[in-house]
Amino acid sequence: MASRPFPFPHALVPPHASPSRHAAPSGLSPARRRAALRTTANGVLGALRPATVLARGAGRLVAALRRRWEHMPPERRGPVLFTTAACLLALWLTPYGPLLGAVALAGTVAWQGRDRSGSASDGGPGEAERARLQTLYEALVPRLALADDPRPRPLYSHDGDWRRAFTDFAFTEDGRLARLRLRYPPHFGDGEPECRARLERLLRARAGRGREYRFVWDEEAGELELTALEPLPCGVPVQHFVTAPGETVLGFTDLHAAPRTVPVVEEGGERRDLPPVVWRTGPRSTEPHLLALGRAGSGTTTLLRSIALQALRHGEVLVVDGGGGAEFSFLAGRDRVVGVETTPGGALSSLEWVVRETERRLLAANRARQTGRDAPEDVCRPLWVLVDRPSVLGHLARSEGQRDPQDLLQVPLRYGRAVRITVALADQFEGAAALTETVRAHTRARIVLGDVTPEQVRAVLGEAPTTTPPPEVPPGRGYARLGSGPVHRLQVPAAPDPYDEEAPESRRLAVLELLPEPAAVPGRRAGF
Numbered sequence: 001m002a003s004r005p006f007p008f009p010h011a012l013v014p015p016h017a018s019p020s021r022h023a024a025p026s027g028l029s030p031a032r033r034r035a036a037l038r039t040t041a042n043g044v045l046g047a048l049r050p051a052t053v054l055a056r057g058a059g060r061l062v063a064a065l066r067r068r069w070e071h072m073p074p075e076r077r078g079p080v081l082f083t084t085a086a087c088l089l090a091l092w093l094t095p096y097g098p099l100l101g102a103v104a105l106a107g108t109v110a111w112q113g114r115d116r117s118g119s120a121s122d123g124g125p126g127e128a129e130r131a132r133l134q135t136l137y138e139a140l141v142p143r144l145a146l147a148d149d150p151r152p153r154p155l156y157s158h159d160g161d162w163r164r165a166f167t168d169f170a171f172t173e174d175g176r177l178a179r180l181r182l183r184y185p186p187h188f189g190d191g192e193p194e195c196r197a198r199l200e201r202l203l204r205a206r207a208g209r210g211r212e213y214r215f216v217w218d219e220e221a222g223e224l225e226l227t228a229l230e231p232l233p234c235g236v237p238v239q240h241f242v243t244a245p246g247e248t249v250l251g252f253t254d255l256h257a258a259p260r261t262v263p264v265v266e267e268g269g270e271r272r273d274l275p276p277v278v279w280r281t282g283p284r285s286t287e288p289h290l291l292a293l294g295r296a297g298s299g300t301t302t303l304l305r306s307i308a309l310q311a312l313r314h315g316e317v318l319v320v321d322g323g324g325g326a327e328f329s330f331l332a333g334r335d336r337v338v339g340v341e342t343t344p345g346g347a348l349s350s351l352e353w354v355v356r357e358t359e360r361r362l363l364a365a366n367r368a369r370q371t372g373r374d375a376p377e378d379v380c381r382p383l384w385v386l387v388d389r390p391s392v393l394g395h396l397a398r399s400e401g402q403r404d405p406q407d408l409l410q411v412p413l414r415y416g417r418a419v420r421i422t423v424a425l426a427d428q429f430e431g432a433a434a435l436t437e438t439v440r441a442h443t444r445a446r447i448v449l450g451d452v453t454p455e456q457v458r459a460v461l462g463e464a465p466t467t468t469p470p471p472e473v474p475p476g477r478g479y480a481r482l483g484s485g486p487v488h489r490l491q492v493p494a495a496p497d498p499y500d501e502e503a504p505e506s507r508r509l510a511v512l513e514l515l516p517e518p519a520a521v522p523g524r525r526a527g528f
């Protein structure tokens, strides 16, 4: 055998590969020499295979751990690190522990590094998934290929291979695309919003309608990542969320977008940890006041109710309701509710009191600072001014020959932050034009709710969302942006009017549970 480097019987060698009749002077034909080389290379590769598998497995394991770590809520990282360290220590102290640990690790690495080119069942793309990726690739070719591309192997071409263009992908258990990272050619206009939007639309259509997607553009690497998003949880009732004083849960968002989660009890009594959009108010806040805009029926009044119910835990609330639907009347006469005003006259007198109260608090805080004492308790107690539909109130006030109540918001909006006075306003898009310049300038926490276009989101939040709209927009769904931070998807907790008989009873009861006791001195109106 040693004198016969060609391992196959001649009968199995294709005719074109049979040894040449004109043998090389060395005694081996070129074809034989090539075959010998191939055999040697195969032998070397075979010998290196365990090392290749282990290296690939280690790489996959590290990548999987890194992904889990990145998606883990920050408050869980400490306990996880501690538990891992404790397990490693216990393993070290156990007889044969390190040896067993090393064997288990090698086994895991080898399992992770196994060849996955076969079927979907072992983690790689199956036939159907490969076909799906190829179809998606072909759909991208007309958009991303360059006619007369001078390069020998362009990234996108009609006979091209998706493996060069798609650097990462994942499928859901039911075979739908869950994630895709693709490279785009340098000539693609990633700086032009219209080009981006066209590509996003195409990808969205090809990845399957009926879901929401997030697009992340990495201009530096020339890559675009698409991720299919889980729907946000609807119908979480408003409740005592686990937050610090000065923090308000505006709603829930994506896990990757929030630095922490809060435990919540869902409608059926099930407990879950959800990532909240937390709004911080008070002297250190950079977004001390809030403005929410939306379509009719999108849930802006519910958002104000949810804020009021959370605010009443640590502070006092004044509601100015221009909607005229008595949707805050359930708060009237409750402890810490300063008032619920529904008429222009009532709104004006209440807001005049707020102006005086802001000035009183500022003077008291100033005096305390000068004498080196702490500010008195009544200066530190949070006061919330919640104004629903200010545009309607302004219109009614003007028709009665009175001033627009919004003018009186100037003082609390400008100076309220230092003395814990917070203003939150909600209106419909149609009323946005009637909002005063002061309101626009001082409400840096922004929310937009309802079935809105990216342009409407940009007009309210200053930036368009990186996510596509949901197939159906439930009430309370929208986007939030705090200051110059990112735009988050948002689902506001359910906080119906408890006297609304059409609202589900469990949600109405959840609201009633949060209501303070009836006030001993109703309305504290003596302070006005």
Ligand SMILES: Nc1ncnc2c1ncn2[C@@H]1O[C@H](COP(=O)(O)OP(=O)(O)OP(=O)(O)O)[C@@H](O)[C@H]1O
Binding pocket: 234, 235, 294, 295, 296, 297, 298, 299, 300, 301, 302, 303, 323, 475, 476, 477, 491, 492, 493, 494, 495, 496, 497, 503
């Ligand atoms: N976050 C939410 N979760 C569940 N249901 C909601 C939510 N927000 C609003 N809804 C429901 O949607 C309906 C309209 O809500 P809401 O009154 O808050 O809307 P709006 O934007 O103030 O509109 P309008 O000014 O026309 O009343 C109500 O039945 C309410 O219970």
